[in-house]
Amino acid sequence: MTKVRFIHTADLHLDTPFKGLASWNKDLADKLKDATFKSFRKIVDLCHKENVDFLIISGDIFESENKSLAAQLKFISELKRLSDSGIHAYFVCGNHDPLNSWLDTTQLPENVNRFGSSKIEKFTYSKNKKPVADIHGISFQEKVVKDNLALKYKLANNPAPVSIAVLHGTTGMAGPHENYAPFKVANVLNRGFNYWALGHIHKRQIINESNPVIIYPGNPQGRDFGETGAKGCYLVEIDTNSKVNLTFVPVHIIRFEEIEVELKDEDKIDRLPEKIERSKNNIKDFDDNASYILRVKLTGRTSLHAHLNKPGEIDLLQEHFNEGQADQRNFTWIDRIELDISPVIDLSQIEKGNDFTAEIIKAFYEYEEDSNKVTELIKDIDEDLISYQIKNEINELTQYELKAVLQKAKWKLMDLLIREI
Numbered sequence: 001m002t003k004v005r006f007i008h009t010a011d012l013h014l015d016t017p018f019k020g021l022a023s024w025n026k027d028l029a030d031k032l033k034d035a036t037f038k039s040f041r042k043i044v045d046l047c048h049k050e051n052v053d054f055l056i057i058s059g060d061i062f063e064s065e066n067k068s069l070a071a072q073l074k075f076i077s078e079l080k081r082l083s084d085s086g087i088h089a090y091f092v093c094g095n096h097d098p099l100n101s102w103l104d105t106t107q108l109p110e111n112v113n114r115f116g117s118s119k120i121e122k123f124t125y126s127k128n129k130k131p132v133a134d135i136h137g138i139s140f141q142e143k144v145v146k147d148n149l150a151l152k153y154k155l156a157n158n159p160a161p162v163s164i165a166v167l168h169g170t171t172g173m174a175g176p177h178e179n180y181a182p183f184k185v186a187n188v189l190n191r192g193f194n195y196w197a198l199g200h201i202h203k204r205q206i207i208n209e210s211n212p213v214i215i216y217p218g219n220p221q222g223r224d225f226g227e228t229g230a231k232g233c234y235l236v237e238i239d240t241n242s243k244v245n246l247t248f249v250p251v252h253i254i255r256f257e258e259i260e261v262e263l264k265d266e267d268k269i270d271r272l273p274e275k276i277e278r279s280k281n282n283i284k285d286f287d288d289n290a291s292y293i294l295r296v297k298l299t300g301r302t303s304l305h306a307h308l309n310k311p312g313e314i315d316l317l318q319e320h321f322n323e324g325q326a327d328q329r330n331f332t333w334i335d336r337i338e339l340d341i342s343p344v345i346d347l348s349q350i351e352k353g354n355d356f357t358a359e360i361i362k363a364f365y366e367y368e369e370d371s372n373k374v375t376e377l378i379k380d381i382d383e384d385l386i387s388y389q390i391k392n393e394i395n396e397l398t399q400y401e402l403k404a405v406l407q408k409a410k411w412k413l414m415d416l417l418i419r420e421i
Contacts, residue, residue, distance in 0.1 A: 002240050004125065004133045004162050007047050009233035010058035010199030011219035012040050013096065015071035017063070018223070027326040028333060031291070032223065035253035036063075037074055039221040042251040043233055044078045047087050050235055054125055055082060056135070058199025058217075059094025059168030065101030065143065072106060083109040090123055091115070093139035094168040094199060095180050100141055115166065117141035120152050124160055133238075134159055136193075137166035140181070145169075150183035155192040161240040163192060168199040171214075176226060177201060188214065194242050202227055204248070213244045222256045225295060225335070230255070230285040254291045257283050263341055264300035269307065273321065280332065291331045297338045305343035309412060314339065339408075364410045368403065 014036050018029040047055050062071060082089055088111045093099045099117045108114060113123045115137035125133040134156050138149055153165050165188070169181030177200060185207060188196055196214040198207070204218035215234060222231050232250040259279040266275070276296055280286070298308065308314065314337045325331040367373050397405070 002127065002130075002132055002161065003237055004239075005050065005052045005235070005237045006054045006056055006164075007043060007050070007052055007233050008056045008058070008195075008197045008215065008217050008236055009040075009043050009220055010168070010197075010217050011060045011094075011202055012036060012057065013060060013063040013219060013221075013223065014040065014075060015063050015067055016223055025326070028293075031326070031331075032254060036221045036223075037071075038253045039231070039251045040075070040078060042253075043220060044081055046233070046235070046249060046251065047082055048085060052087060052235070053127070053132075054088035054090060054135075056164070056166055056197045057089070057091035058166050058197050059092045059140070060096040060199060061091065061093070062097040065097060067097065067101070072103070076106070076109065079112050080109040083111040087111070088125060089113065090135045090137065090166060092137045092166050092168050092199070093117070095140055095143050095145065095178065098140040098142050115139045120154075122156055131160035132240075133162040133164060135164045135166060140168060144178075145181045147181065148183045148187065149181045150187045153188070153191055153193070159192070162194050162238050162242075164195045164197060165191075165193045166197045166199075170200055171198070171207060185214065188212070194238055195236065195244060204229075204231075206246075210244065211242075213246070215246070217248075220251045221253060225256050225258065228256050228258065230287065250285070250287060252287070252290055254293060255283075255287065256293050258295045258297070259283065260297045260299050262300045263298055263302040263304060265302070266300070267303045269304060272317075276321070276334075277332075289330065291328075291333070293333045293335050295336045295338070296334055297340055299340045301342045301344055303344050305341050308339060308341065342407075360413065361410075364406065367406055 016033060016036055018032050043055070046052075061075060079089055090113045092115045093102070099114075102114075113135075115121050117139045118141075120136055120138050123135050124131050125135065136153055138152065149169055150167060153167070155163055167181070167183075169183055170177065170179050171183050171185055180200060189208070189212070191212075193212050196207075196212055198214065198216045201216045202219040202222075203216065205216040207214035207216065213236075217234050218231060219227065220231050220233055222228065230248075230250045231252040232248055235247040235249055237245040257280070259276070261272075261275050261279045263272075263275070266272075276294075279296075280292055280294060281288075308317075318334050318337050321332075321334050325333050
């Protein structure tokens with residue numbers, strides 16, 4: 001039985017500049033920029049290791065249509081590694097790297113096929129001079145494509161045993177992405193293709209498990225905290241009976257993750273680095289060969305509450321944790337530390353008293369139970385504020401955020417009123 005094996009990836013976003021990050025930490029920005037290239041190199045290495053027939057890239061190879069010459073040369077160099085080994089490559093251009101942005105002087109290696117933009121094109125992959133797979137696709141000519149491109153796909157008159165559709169576009173909710181080349185799953189279900197190799201959405205998703213298989217592999221290297229979790233590509237095997245086997249393979253270099261660190265009953269600050277490390281190691285699909293950029297939330301009732309809430313203390317702790325990390329091969333960089341902790345105080349006992357502190361606690365309880373009271377409180381504060389910036393920030397807070405601010409204020413005030421800590 002003849003089988004076809006290939007790697008499906010998308011949204012490489014090579015040469016992402018990370019301009020905002022570069023303004024305050026150039027070393028980290030450079031590592032992230034380099035990570036997009038390294039993850040693609042790992043994909044090419046995987047193609048060799050798994051002895052695949054070809055590689056499919058479903059658009060957005062580069063971050064920008066103004067891609068640098070160096071980025072293009074790096075990309076072509078990796079494709080040449082594939083071609084020299086007899087491994088084919090097929091790719092479409094997406095909204096970040098539309099066809100009209102590619103240089104005419106860019107010479108693609110042998111066995112590398114880029115789809116045009118005027119119509120759905122087909123390339124046939126053969127083994128022993130026999131057609132095995134038809135790969136269909138179309139590139140974006142310009143950045144914005146609003147047409148339903150999926151409706152244009154159809155099988156060849158005399159199709160190969162396996163038919164694959166490569167499409168850069170949106171099905172379902174676009175999320176943070178632009179709604180380019182939108183289509184419905186129903187548009188592609190009965191078109192005779194075995195596999196729809198999608199691109200554009202960065203979250204890994206199996207849209208349909210069989211007949212046909214429809215997949216977004218996600219981007220192979222996350223670039224911010226909207227792209228957490230393991231990132232990689234799919235190793236796909238399809239036999240001539242249309243059976244499809246899928247294996248997700250992580251190829252990320254750096255991972256973005258948000259973790260919670262429980263400080264309940266903790267009274268030793270020197271144990272904090274160990275607790276952060278343990279929480280990191282418990283992340284789903286933890287990869288000890290990857291670097292990590294973390295947002296850390298400290299939670300729980302702890303006697304460290306007053307110390308951690310001192311002005312500037314968290315910033316100094318973050319600097320301490322990050323010292324020397326950017327120089328490490330596999331680093332752990334803390335982007336932010338958030339406090340969601342409370343002191344070791346029994347409010348129920350204090351509330352029973354008749355003093356000022358008891359009255360303060362009762363007042364907080366009333367505000368927590370009545371959102372209208374919180375709104376009125378904000379209005380009263382707003383009238384006394386001079387800073388327009390603070391006024392605007394307060395007015396933009398959600399009810400959930402208002403309650404969080406109220407909780408933080410309550411515990412901070414308790415720290416000042418009670419000297420048990």
